Amino acid sequence: MEDKPKFKFEKLRIWQDAMExxxxxxEMTSRFPxxxxxxxxxxxxxxxxxxxxxxxxxxxxxxxxxxxxFMGYAIRSLAEVVxxxxxxxxxxxxxxxxxxxxxxxxxxLMNSMIAFRNKI
Numbered sequence: 001m002e003d004k005p006k007f008k009f010e011k012l013r014i015w016q017d018a019m020e021x022x023x024x025x026x027e028m029t030s031r032f033p034x035x036x037x038x039x040x041x042x043x044x045x046x047x048x049x050x051x052x053x054x055x056x057x058x059x060x061x062x063x064x065x066x067x068x069x070f071m072g073y074a075i076r077s078l079a080e081v082v083x084x085x086x087x088x089x090x091x092x093x094x095x096x097x098x099x100x101x102x103x104x105x106x107x108x109l110m111n112s113m114i115a116f117r118n119k120i
Contacts, residue, residue, distance in 0.1 A: 018052035
């Protein structure tokens with residue numbers, strides 16, 4: 001049985017979604033060509049992981065402007081993920097269906113993150 005969240009960021013839906021996205025990007029990039037291991041695969045995994053990392057880091061700062069700054073970093077990391085998805089599709093590492101699924105999920109998360117940042 002899973003423990004109840006102890007940190008406030010663990011309760012945030014955007015953090016939970018970002019955690020899932022990081023895991024999905026890691027799994028997806030494991031099927032990219034080996035030549036991409038230090039390039040697109042690595043960049044996509046790091047950008048995806050950075051989203052949840054910045055949300056959690058920002059949530060523990062003492063000021064709202066500082067939290068908004070970290071949310072900005074998370075939003076920019078998500079934009080980087082979207083660009084990497086386009087590159088993966090253009091290089092035929094992912095098909096249109098996989099691209100659309102992750103692209104649409106990214107769009108929903110982006111909207112949620114922007115709305116959250118605006119409420120801080």
